[in-house]
Amino acid sequence: MQVGIVGYGAYVPKYRIKAEEIAVVWGEDAEKIKSGLCVREKSVPSIDEDTATIAVTCARNALEQAKIDPADIGAIYVGSESHPYAVKTTSSMVAEAIEATPVLTAADYQFACKAGTAAMQTVMGMVASKMIKYGVAIGADTSQGKPGDALEYTASAGGAAYIIGAENVLAIIRDTYSYTTDTPDFWRREGAEFPSHGSRFTAEPAYFRHVLAAAKGILEKNKMQPKDFKYAVFHQPNGKFPLNAAKKLGFTNEQVSTGLLTPMIGNTYSGATPLGLAAVLDEACAGDKILAVSYGSGAGSDAFIIEVTKENEKRRNKKTVKSYINKKEYLTYSIYSKFKGKIKGVSLEK
């Protein structure tokens, strides 16, 4: 049974902070940071935004394109490392906000930055087995970086939602393949405010090992080569890793550039690969093939081979990723600190 994307929706908050604005606080060289991470600025959620508001906005945008009856949605899974509640689901809020309740199943996922693609695989399986007609998979985050840490330059906010079904698809998901191991490269313990990471350890044994293995695995399984694809999207914790991964696999910068958003908006964590894929779908035409590979610390990668249909051009998404990226307002570090609740002694939630 052919399974694919019936509609997708993206969202990136309006506010941004430049690398220079962060670097000056910590006495670091902004140019060095910008060239090292390939990140110029990052998105910042407004004071009244969180993963739930982003997930709802993405889901509503996806429904606008899919034009399906929300009552036909049988499952909603939201992947994030910043769910607003430790106990109580973001997915049930999304379900209520898109009027998909009450006859559906829903749950929240966490797998660092790949929770959104894990959600996509779940609903793909449910649609393929005819358990449900449509399923919604969302990757959304308002990620946290410890003040002064390298992550502060990249940890940002955004997300994308995918409505998966079997009819009227604008892109067919030809195959998916995952590679998972127990790798302690990045973590956050229950109750801890900020995540910790293994610095350089996050590169070779973590990001590259999993991304490359998942990409090679799916290519071999499907007897395909990098030249068979018009676009490729790799998880983008910074602007450099995805370009290096692409090079190692034999993809060109041209294949990767459309879906590489980190230099402009930072790392949207669970939103990163889904948002990169959305940016590609905004431009892709019938017959174009896309390789998408996520990465989540802990660690694992999910790879997808996607083929765009004529339907994508017929029902072009009006709320493009580019429109969200271009609409921006810069914040100072002090206002950013307030928005993110980083000011000591001040609780934004009374």
Added chain:
Amino acid sequence: MWEDRVRPRLFTYTGGTKMKGLASYWRLIPQRYNLIGTECNHCKQKFFPPRKICPTCRRHGEIKSYKFKGVGEIYSYTVIHAAPDGFEFQKPYALGLIRLVEGPLVTAQIVDCKPDEVEVGKKVEMVFRKIFAGGKEGTIRYGYKFKLVD
């Protein structure tokens, strides 16, 4: 499925403790999340917050649930400088009276802009945002706000 939970009550702030107003918040979810009001099938007048009886048609009226489109224009607004508890870190912010395209006036925050960008007559659309939270351990209340249309 909503009708039994829809009550014609205005939004009120009942934060401060983690339990206060839990049931009324839950009851108002259809209104807060999706601007679900009512419509009189007889005279086609639409109501938000929802009414159970049409004040024009009265016993001849027939009330049914109606989902507003979530678009309108600014009818009037004020800028809040002395904000109530729970909103003090957002000041100064614009609080508007929004004339929905279907007719009713709705009071809501106008976000993602500076107060001096707000003008009477500007087009707005609904967004889903956090309204307030009952402390770090309480529930987070979400609902509609509006933003300027580009």
